[in-house]
Amino acid sequence: MTVPTTTTRTVTQPEDLTHELATPDQPALRHRRRPGMTALLVLLLAAIVAYYVTRGSAFAVFLLDTALLACIGALALGLLMGTAGQVSIGNSAFLAAGGFTAVWASRTGFPFLLSVAFAAVVCGVVGAVVGLPALRIRGIYLALATLAAFFVVLFVANEYQSNTVGAGAFLLEPVFGGTAAERNQNWAWLLLAVVAVCLVLTTWMRTGRSGRAWRMIRDHEVAAPMMGIPVARYKLMAFIISSAMIGMQGALAAHFIGSLTADTFTLNLAVSYIAMILIGGADSQAGPLIGAFLVTTMPTFVPDLVEAASGSNASADSAAYSQIAYGALLILFIVYSPRGINGWFVDLSRFVRRRLAARKQHASGEFDVVA
Amino acid sequence: MEQLTAAVIGGLSLGSTYALVTLGLVLVFRATDTMNFAHGHFMLLAAFLVGKWQTESDAPFVPMLLASLTVVGLVGALLYRVVLRKTVGRPHFIPVIATLGFAAIADGTMNIVFGSTQYSITMPGLPTGATEIFGARFGSASLVITAFTTLLALSVVVAFRYTSMGIKIRAAGQDALLASQGGVNVHWVYIGSWALAGILAGIAGIAYGSTNVVNPGMIELAMLAFPAALLGGLDSIPGSLVGGLAIGLLQGFVASYHGGEYVNVSTYLVLLIVMLFMPQGMFGTHRVSRV
Numbered sequence: 001m002t003v004p005t006t007t008t009r010t011v012t013q014p015e016d017l018t019h020e021l022a023t024p025d026q027p028a029l030r031h032r033r034r035p036g037m038t039a040l041l042v043l044l045l046a047a048i049v050a051y052y053v054t055r056g057s058a059f060a061v062f063l064l065d066t067a068l069l070a071c072i073g074a075l076a077l078g079l080l081m082g083t084a085g086q087v088s089i090g091n092s093a094f095l096a097a098g099g100f101t102a103v104w105a106s107r108t109g110f111p112f113l114l115s116v117a118f119a120a121v122v123c124g125v126v127g128a129v130v131g132l133p134a135l136r137i138r139g140i141y142l143a144l145a146t147l148a149a150f151f152v153v154l155f156v157a158n159e160y161q162s163n164t165v166g167a168g169a170f171l172l173e174p175v176f177g178g179t180a181a182e183r184n185q186n187w188a189w190l191l192l193a194v195v196a197v198c199l200v201l202t203t204w205m206r207t208g209r210s211g212r213a214w215r216m217i218r219d220h221e222v223a224a225p226m227m228g229i230p231v232a233r234y235k236l237m238a239f240i241i242s243s244a245m246i247g248m249q250g251a252l253a254a255h256f257i258g259s260l261t262a263d264t265f266t267l268n269l270a271v272s273y274i275a276m277i278l279i280g281g282a283d284s285q286a287g288p289l290i291g292a293f294l295v296t297t298m299p300t301f302v303p304d305l306v307e308a309a310s311g312s313n314a315s316a317d318s319a320a321y322s323q324i325a326y327g328a329l330l331i332l333f334i335v336y337s338p339r340g341i342n343g344w345f346v347d348l349s350r351f352v353r354r355r356l357a358a359r360k361q362h363a364s365g366e367f368d369v370v371a
Numbered sequence: 372m373e374q375l376t377a378a379v380i381g382g383l384s385l386g387s388t389y390a391l392v393t394l395g396l397v398l399v400f401r402a403t404d405t406m407n408f409a410h411g412h413f414m415l416l417a418a419f420l421v422g423k424w425q426t427e428s429d430a431p432f433v434p435m436l437l438a439s440l441t442v443v444g445l446v447g448a449l450l451y452r453v454v455l456r457k458t459v460g461r462p463h464f465i466p467v468i469a470t471l472g473f474a475a476i477a478d479g480t481m482n483i484v485f486g487s488t489q490y491s492i493t494m495p496g497l498p499t500g501a502t503e504i505f506g507a508r509f510g511s512a513s514l515v516i517t518a519f520t521t522l523l524a525l526s527v528v529v530a531f532r533y534t535s536m537g538i539k540i541r542a543a544g545q546d547a548l549l550a551s552q553g554g555v556n557v558h559w560v561y562i563g564s565w566a567l568a569g570i571l572a573g574i575a576g577i578a579y580g581s582t583n584v585v586n587p588g589m590i591e592l593a594m595l596a597f598p599a600a601l602l603g604g605l606d607s608i609p610g611s612l613v614g615g616l617a618i619g620l621l622q623g624f625v626a627s628y629h630g631g632e633y634v635n636v637s638t639y640l641v642l643l644i645v646m647l648f649m650p651q652g653m654f655g656t657h658r659v660s661r662v
Binding site for chain 2: 087089132133136137140141143144145147148151152154155158159267268271272274275278317319320321322323324326327328330331334335338
């Protein structure tokens with residue numbers, strides 16, 4: 001044989017993620033529907049918004065708005081990557097696609113809400129196109145397909161921008177009237193509503209039939225069709241839904257900031273979304289929200305921590321320091337705590353419940369005979 | 372004719388850099404089954420170090436070169452030893468995401484340490500001026516660099532084929548257990564291949580920086596090497612040479628006939644086409660999955 005032996009090896013790809021995202025001792029019912037939990041999370045978010053809108057500084061409200069925007073993308077990526085197991089570094093691609101579609105729609109005369117909805121639809125279609133390779137390729141190769149989407153979308157966006165407004169930025173009319181502070185407060189309520197809808201939607205899909213199908217595809221893709229799961233349809237569905245959500249976030253962000261330029265959308269931005277869901281906890285309800293809030297608020301507290309630790313002035317490089325912080329946390333979490341911060345809460349609540357149950361048993365005298 | 376030579380020579384000069392970068396990517400993929408998204412940061416780190424030392428001191432070039440290559444080699448080895456080794460046996464994408472996390476750390480750190488200054492590297496012994504080939508003018512320095520990087524890439528490929536070190540690395544990547552029974556110290560081979568990948572990236576970065584400017588745009592260069600790696604076959608060492616040169620030529624033609632803004636998008640369209648129609652690339656292994 002003239003072919004070197006190295007080119008004929010077969011590789012069995014490990015598809016098994018079960019030990020990764022769910023520990024074996026957890027019941028299969030971990031992803032059951034718990035409407036009370038969702039309601040509690042929405043109430044918590046509403047309380048945060050209400051507190052900062054009434055008490056917080058203008059900057060705090062602005063930060064809250066960006067965190068709420070990030071929540072949308074994190075929930076979407078959590079669905080795609082955490083539940084369906086499709087690795088994607090395409091968040092900035094879809095953000096850019098959404099933002100630029102919204103700008104185009106606004107310039108052609110669409111009203112605000114219609115331009116956002118239109119951007120979501122367009123991004124859903126783009127997501128379907130990016131998801132097409134996913135029907136043939138698996139795993140980490142797919143990350144390269146989303147990387148390709150990033151370069152293609154940015155190319156189109158750059159062409160559009162340089163042919164209409166040049167190197168500057170697109171400017172958008174403010175959606176709400178009033179002073180900057182009032183506008184940001186109105187945005188906080190609007191974004192709260194959007195995040196709540198996204199949370200309910202993703203939770204509903206994660207905990208139902210589609211969630212079970214996605215987890216099966218994530219953990220045992222080759223076996224999934226034998227269980228009667230239409231793999232292609234579910235994969236495309238995950239891509240379309242998450243891309244539409246991220247596109248909607250891009251459109252909302254463009255309207256919120258009031259300007260848009262292609263330079264904002266970098267690969268680092270996409271990595272920060274991966275960091276959000278893996279720090280917060282992939283395939284969980286609260287994880288993406290925790291991660292989004294933590295990572296977006298990092299520039300405000302990480303430089304202070306650096307200054308406290310080293311004494312040097314770090315505020316000038318706040319973005320770079322927070323980049324280091326989320327990169328390091330990303331590595332620490334995937335190595336030492338794969339279920340993220342949300343996993344800590346799950347463990348804590350189980351620990352407390354077990355202790356309470358044991359105490360109750362003890363109090364009812366069941367152990368007295370043994371003693 | 373002028374345009375054609377510009378496309379071919381310009382493409383080959385880019386392609387030789389891509390070949391070195393792709394070689395590093397394929398090497399660690401071969402050894403440890405990980406796609407390294409921080410490869411561009413290795414390149415940039417070495418180029419930044421040499422650029423910064425050259426602007427701040429008058430020390431000779433060769434010690435600087437060796438020192439910066441030692442640093443990136445160590446960074447590569449440490450990345451594997453401290454982080455990636457802990458992800459052995461975990462799902463495939465975990466180490467890849469770890470390299471993304473490392474890329475974020477490296478990006479932030481280099482931003483703080485080197486700032487947004489652009490550095491230039493002056494390599495002693497390089498000819499100045501321009502050479503005219505079939506009516507198109509090229510910097511003589513860039514022609515020498517092209518010849519050097521092509522030769523280096525070629526000799527690395529040959530070394531992998533015929534030296535015992537190359538065979539050890541290929542064996543350890545193919546079947547770690549069998550290789551360890553055959554007396555290969557798999558652990559050190561893995562560390563060594565990450566260090567070697569870092570050094571190759573560093574050489575590519577310094578070579579590219581000596582004819583261009585050194586700035587964070589270099590990271591994108593490594594991102595554009597992924598299509599080259601996939602085209603040649605992600606696990607094929609000779610394939611990385613062919614893929615790198617092919618992508619370089621493609622970019623040369625696109626840049627000279629259509630314009631620079633089409634380079635990235637055409638390169639990634641190639642990636643999508645390769646992915647859809649021949650996912651194993653030109654020389655790669657067919658992957659077979661079993662339940």
